[in-house]
Amino acid sequence: GEARDEEEPSSRLLRPSYRHLWSLPPTESPHTALSFLGGSSSTGGGGPSSGPGPCLAVACADNSFYLFDPRRRRLSDWSQDLGLPSSEKLPAELTGRQPKGAGAGQQVARRISGEYPTGIASNPGTPNKFLLVSHGFFCAIDLDRPVPPRSDYFPPRHVRARRGRKRPRDSAAAAEAGNNGGGGGKANFTVCLRYSGVLFLDFVGPDEMVAVERPWMAVANGLPEALERRVYGVN
Numbered sequence: 001g002e003a004r005d006e007e008e009p010s011s012r013l014l015r016p017s018y019r020h021l022w023s024l025p026p027t028e029s030p031h032t033a034l035s036f037l038g039g040s041s042s043t044g045g046g047g048p049s050s051g052p053g054p055c056l057a058v059a060c061a062d063n064s065f066y067l068f069d070p071r072r073r074r075l076s077d078w079s080q081d082l083g084l085p086s087s088e089k090l091p092a093e094l095t096g097r098q099p100k101g102a103g104a105g106q107q108v109a110r111r112i113s114g115e116y117p118t119g120i121a122s123n124p125g126t127p128n129k130f131l132l133v134s135h136g137f138f139c140a141i142d143l144d145r146p147v148p149p150r151s152d153y154f155p156p157r158h159v160r161a162r163r164g165r166k167r168p169r170d171s172a173a174a175a176e177a178g179n180n181g182g183g184g185g186k187a188n189f190t191v192c193l194r195y196s197g198v199l200f201l202d203f204v205g206p207d208e209m210v211a212v213e214r215p216w217m218a219v220a221n222g223l224p225e226a227l228e229r230r231v232y233g234v235n
Contacts, residue, residue: 022073028085029060035120037067038127059117059132062087063094063139078143091151091189094132094139118198125206133201136160137193145188158193 024031037057055076056068064087067076079086087095119133132139137160139151153161195201197219200212 022070024058024068027058027060027064027066028087029062029064031058032061033059033117033119033133035122035130037120037122037130038124057120057122057130059120060087061116062096063115063117063132063134064090065117065120065132067143082147089147091148093151093153093191094189119201121202121209123203123207123209131201133198135198136196137191138195138198138201140188140190140192142188148187148189151189151191152187154190154192155194160193 035057037055054071055078056070057065058068059065064085066086067079068074069076083089115134115136117132117134121131121133121138123129123131128143130141130143132141155161195211195213197213197215198211199214201209203209
């Protein structure tokens with residue numbers, strides 16, 4: 001009995017202690033994923049402000065996202081500098097919004113096939129960069145670089161890239177060259193369409209990513225034959 005009494009104080013110290021810190025404020029679209037982003041505040045220029053430092057990234061159903069500062073219990077400086085709501089400040093290809101004043105001579109974007117973020121993946125080697133992950137795409141975001149009005153697609157000739165952006169003939173050449181300021185996969189907010197049926201995507205180490213795919217056709221081919229099938233025009 002005495003030995004057990006001596007162990008009790010140390011065991012109490014090892015027990016986790018949880019308490020409610022803060023409730024996230026409501027956004028214009030429901031939350032679908034969240035993740036803590038590490039790293040110290042960046043001094044690099046280009047973004048709405050310097051890098052966010054340790055923060056909580058929250059993705060929403062309309063493909064927008066917010067960064068929160070849990071220590072100060074408010075929006076991070078990055079999100080405040082970007083402006084509210086964030087869905088109106090992010091690239092049109094990501095959120096489906098139309099640029100103000102868009103006319104017949106401008107490109108018209110369409111949101112990526114109604115998909116929504118299912119996860120947020122952060123590279124330990126670059127704490128101010130992260131991926132907004134969905135089942136059929138991911139968007140590479142660099143918080144130290146400016147937020148462009150439009151996103152590039154990769155691969156640029158992917159069928160969903162052509163379907164997601166309706167463009168007039170006079171702007172086709174500019175779009176092929178990349179409307180994000182550089183192309184070649186180096187532009188900010190580039191949307192990667194190379195993966196589909198993504199079940200899991202995350203980093204297992206600095207600059208080392210793993211993606212698990214389960215194509216829909218593989219699921220459909222494993223289903224049993226239909227017991228009854230109605231054929232149009234047949235009684």
